[in-house]
Amino acid sequence: MGTWLGVGNDPRYTPSTCFETFPFPEGLTPNLPAASYAEDPRARAIAEAAAELDRLREAWLNPPDLVRVEPEVVPGYPDRVLPRDAVAAAELKKRTLTNLYNARPAWLDMAHRRLDAAVAAAYGWPADLPDEEVLARLFALNQERAAAGR
Secondary structure (H helix, E strand, O other): EEEEEEOOEEEOOOOOHHHHHOOOOOOOOOOOHHHHHEEEEEHHHHHHHHHHHHHHHHHOOOOOOOEEEEEEOOOOOEEEEEEEEHHHHHHHHHHHHHHHHOOOOHHHHHHHHHHHHHHHHHHHHOOOHHHHHHHHHHHHHHHHHHHOOO
């Protein structure tokens, strides 16, 4: 959800009606400092699954045999990932998240299932709920919390 702003009706993200109303699992909400739930097994399971998904995707997008990493000269910026040569550059142009998700290899699907299962467990839900049921439960939880004023 968003709004329109300006003469050109530029789209604008509206966190108050999107992110801020999302019914995160109880005790794992963004209004709490992450340190307060850092040891929560639910948060740890989600973090581990998300980190593994990120690691796998990064390894596919920028495999070590095709890239070299150079430190960024500006402090605080991430290192630069550059192709090793022209052949690597041509191959890397094909390695986009869109192409990865369109191909949807088994390892990617399994990593997403692990993350989905960790999130479902954080809500106390079974991992194998159909998408429609997940959406219905999230909507109901959102409505319940809105009625309770939190």
